[in-house]
Structures are given as C-alpha cells and as structure tokens.
Amino acid sequence: xxxxxxxxxxxxxxxxxxxxxxxxxxxxxxxxxxxxxxxxxxxxxxxxxxxxxxxxxxxxxxxxxxxxxxxxxxxxxxxxxxxxxxxxxxxxxxxxxxxxxxxxxxxxxxxxxxxxxxxxxxxxxxxxxxxxxxxxxxxxxxxxxxxxxxxxxxxxxxxxxxxxxxxxxxxxxxxxxxxxxxxxxxxxxxxxxxxxxxxxxxxxxxxxxxxxxxxxxx
Amino acid sequence: xxxxxxxxxxxxxxxxxxxxxxxxxxxxxxxxxxxxxxxxxxxxxxxxxxxxxxxxxxxxxxxxxxxxxxxxxxxxxxxxxxxxxxxxxxxxxxxxxxxxxxxxxxxxxxxxxxxxxxxxxxxxxxxxxxxxxxxxxxxxxxxxxxxxxxxxxxxxxxxxxxxxxxxxxxxxxxxxxxxxxxxxxxxxxxxxxxxxxxxxxxxxxxxxxxxxxxxxxxxxxxxxxxxxxxxxxxxxxxxxxxxxxxxxxxxx
Numbered sequence: 001x002x003x004x005x006x007x008x009x010x011x012x013x014x015x016x017x018x019x020x021x022x023x024x025x026x027x028x029x030x031x032x033x034x035x036x037x038x039x040x041x042x043x044x045x046x047x048x049x050x051x052x053x054x055x056x057x058x059x060x061x062x063x064x065x066x067x068x069x070x071x072x073x074x075x076x077x078x079x080x081x082x083x084x085x086x087x088x089x090x091x092x093x094x095x096x097x098x099x100x101x102x103x104x105x106x107x108x109x110x111x112x113x114x115x116x117x118x119x120x121x122x123x124x125x126x127x128x129x130x131x132x133x134x135x136x137x138x139x140x141x142x143x144x145x146x147x148x149x150x151x152x153x154x155x156x157x158x159x160x161x162x163x164x165x166x167x168x169x170x171x172x173x174x175x176x177x178x179x180x181x182x183x184x185x186x187x188x189x190x191x192x193x194x195x196x197x198x199x200x201x202x203x204x205x206x207x208x209x210x211x212x213x214x215x216x217x218x
Numbered sequence: 219x220x221x222x223x224x225x226x227x228x229x230x231x232x233x234x235x236x237x238x239x240x241x242x243x244x245x246x247x248x249x250x251x252x253x254x255x256x257x258x259x260x261x262x263x264x265x266x267x268x269x270x271x272x273x274x275x276x277x278x279x280x281x282x283x284x285x286x287x288x289x290x291x292x293x294x295x296x297x298x299x300x301x302x303x304x305x306x307x308x309x310x311x312x313x314x315x316x317x318x319x320x321x322x323x324x325x326x327x328x329x330x331x332x333x334x335x336x337x338x339x340x341x342x343x344x345x346x347x348x349x350x351x352x353x354x355x356x357x358x359x360x361x362x363x364x365x366x367x368x369x370x371x372x373x374x375x376x377x378x379x380x381x382x383x384x385x386x387x388x389x390x391x392x393x394x395x396x397x398x399x400x401x402x403x404x405x406x407x408x409x410x411x412x413x414x415x416x417x418x419x420x421x422x423x424x425x426x427x428x429x430x431x432x433x434x435x436x437x438x439x440x441x442x443x444x445x446x447x448x449x450x451x452x453x454x455x456x457x458x459x460x461x462x463x464x465x466x467x468x469x470x
Contacts, residue, residue, distance in 0.1 A: 047327075047331060048331065048469075049327055049330060049331070051469065066469060067336075067465065069333040069334065069335065070333070072331050072332065072333045073333035075331055077327060077328065077331055079324055079327055080324070081323050081324025081327075082323045082324060082325075083323065083324045083325055083327050083328040084323050084325060085244065085248055085319070085323070085325050086322055086323050087247075087248045087251040087252045087319075088244070088247065088248065088251075092247075096240065096244055097328060097332075099232055099237070099240055100232075100237055100240070100241075100332045100333065100334060101332070101333060102231030102232065102333065124251075125323065133323075140328065141328075
C-alpha cells in the first residue's frame, strides 16, 4: 500500500533517514527504534509533511503528490504535538476536522467515547493534561476516518488504562484496506496487536518483518 | 448513534468556499476567546496616535501646515503618512500572532494535510486578517478624525473604498509572508524584513490617496490618479500570487 524507495531525509546538515526502502502493507506496522533513529521523520515523510531530499513515496503504486486532495483525505497523522487549537474545546476541534475531512459529525461523540474523553468534550484543549491531549490528538485523526493512520508515540504520557482505551480504539479502526504506522520506542504494547515491525537505527532500516508470515524481509 | 450507522451515512462534503469560511470562522473564534491579537494591535495604535497628538501643536488641524526643516508641508500629508504607518506596524503585529495560533500545539500539520486546496487555507487566513485590520481601522479612523479635525463629510465613503483596497493588498502580502516567516527560526524578525519591501508601493499609494482625500479631493479625482490604479493592480497581483504560492510556503 505504501512504498518508500531509496528515501533520504535531511534537516540542515543532519541526515535523518537514508537509503530507506520499505513496503508497508495493510494492517498495523510498528515502527521501533531508539531516540533519534528517524521514526518521526519517516512518519512525516509518509504524511507529506517533510519533503525527502531523495527517493520516492508511493501510495497504491502511484507517486505521492501532496497537491492531490483525495490522497490527503486518506491520511490521518498525529505527531508529537496535539495538532489541536488550544482555545477550542475538544469537541469543537474534532467537529472542525471532521467537517474539513468530509466525515460525519456524528462520529465525534463516538470517537470521544472510544478514547475516554466523552466527559471532557467541552473542555478547552489548553485545560487538558499531556495525556488527555494525546488522546484528543488520536481522536482527531480517528474522527476523520482515514485509510492511512500515522501515529507518533501515541502511548507516550498515557497511564495503562488510557493506553488500553487507545489500543482498543485503534483496533476498532482496523479494517481491510487500511494501514497504520505507529512509532514507539516501547515495543511491548504495540507488538501485541501489530501485524508488522520495522526497526530503524541511525536513519537506516535495521529490520523489517511481517508477523503473519513470520517472513523477515531484511 | 453507533459508529457503523455513522459510517453508513456519509455526509455531503463541504465545498471549497464552505471549508474556507469554516477555517476563517475558527480563527475569529480563537481570537474572540484568546484576545491575544486585536488588543495588542489596538493598544499599539492608540499609543502611536496619542504620541502624535502630543507632538503636534495644540491647535493643529487638517488644514494647517507644518515646518519640517527643509520646507513646509500640509498637515494632511503628514497625517495620512502617520495613519498608514500605524496600520502597517499594527497589522504586522497581528499577522505574526495569527500564524502563532497555528503553530501552537502543532495545529499547522493537520491543516496542511486537510483535503482543501491550499488557496483555501490562504484565503481563510487572509479573511480573518482582513477583519482584524478593518476592526483596527474602525477604531483608528474616528480617533484621527477626533484628534486632528479630519472631517470628510460625504467623502467618508471614498476613504473607506481606498482603505479596503489598501487592506486587501496588505493582508494578501502579510498572510503570505507571515506563513513564510513562520518556517524560520527568527520568525518575528523575518516578517517585516520580508514583507516591508513588497508593501512599500501599496502604502505609498495609500498615503498619496488618503492625503488627497484629507485635502478635499472627491471620488472622481481619486479614481483617476495613477496611485489608485497601482492599488487595484497590486490587489489583483498579490491575491493571485498569494493563493498560488501558499502551497509552496506551507509544504516543508
């Protein structure tokens, strides 16, 4: 579904990713690696938020063109920051993004329930704790019903109960034809429900495998 | 309503204009709650006008002349210049803050990914910036009238035509360059450095036309001046360039 071919990404003089060749299929792919290994950059490159210095990204075999609105509609991305408006309530934020993505606003209470934020729907984002913001950020992506879900450290700052809720929400999003790439440096939780794993080290792909076939691709 | 029912009845997707207006409304709501931008612009403008009022002789009126050293100039020329310098710098304060709203909590990322033509993002930001500038001028123009005896009688309408033409050029340039400056480390410094050279012709035209109006010119006189044509042409060029270039500015 998503193919990366010889991708290199740089920040000023730092090479964040190099020689990245990956094929990411349906299901949930865990993206692992230590701090500074290039996980966040890889997600941003796939999302189209960082232009690679070299190489290509393809979706369903077609070169990615970020001017393509129908492609952008398929992508849901939650990065390190919440990606929400601090002065708006959680509900207002989700309604705004649902409307922009053409998703039903009826999805808002459903997703809020899934991530355990129903009772905080009217709270302003700047009143939320870091953990609640993280849940609201993932809710913001899920409400848009993307086919491609890109989550950067979604379980960071979450307690076990909140992480369980988020895990359940991601599992209920999973469907044939959909793929998620979830970056984390704590592999334990994600490994329990991921279909594939990619490990990055110093910007290079150290390993790439799918669990269903147990095939080690690299 | 459960998830499966919601998914079974997808809504009719909003069009370009509706999404653009939705984002502009969002900006206004954020400002209404945060009150971070407009009060700063108004406070700056008030301070500048007050300083000017104390600097000029107590009996200054729009018909007076002042000696500035090399020669004597009509006060209406000086006031027109001060009016637009105040709007210019207050506006730049507002544009810089407007981009910060998107940067805070990383809201720019999902906005860049939104399935909306980038010209829509540009237009929404420009609309909210335009409204801020118009509110500023609604406060500023009567203040000038009150303090400096500006009485245009029936020509207030003509002044607002000029003001709106200036504002369109100003916000299109300001919106584009504030988004560009936001990509740099020293963004607050970069905005005036990038925008001011481009804004110079717009504000010279603004000053010339406003000066004419303060001196008693009517719509017919103003509309036939070359500066008026420059203003209209600038609006068209910068609106088109802004809408087309915004895509390259927001994609990193």
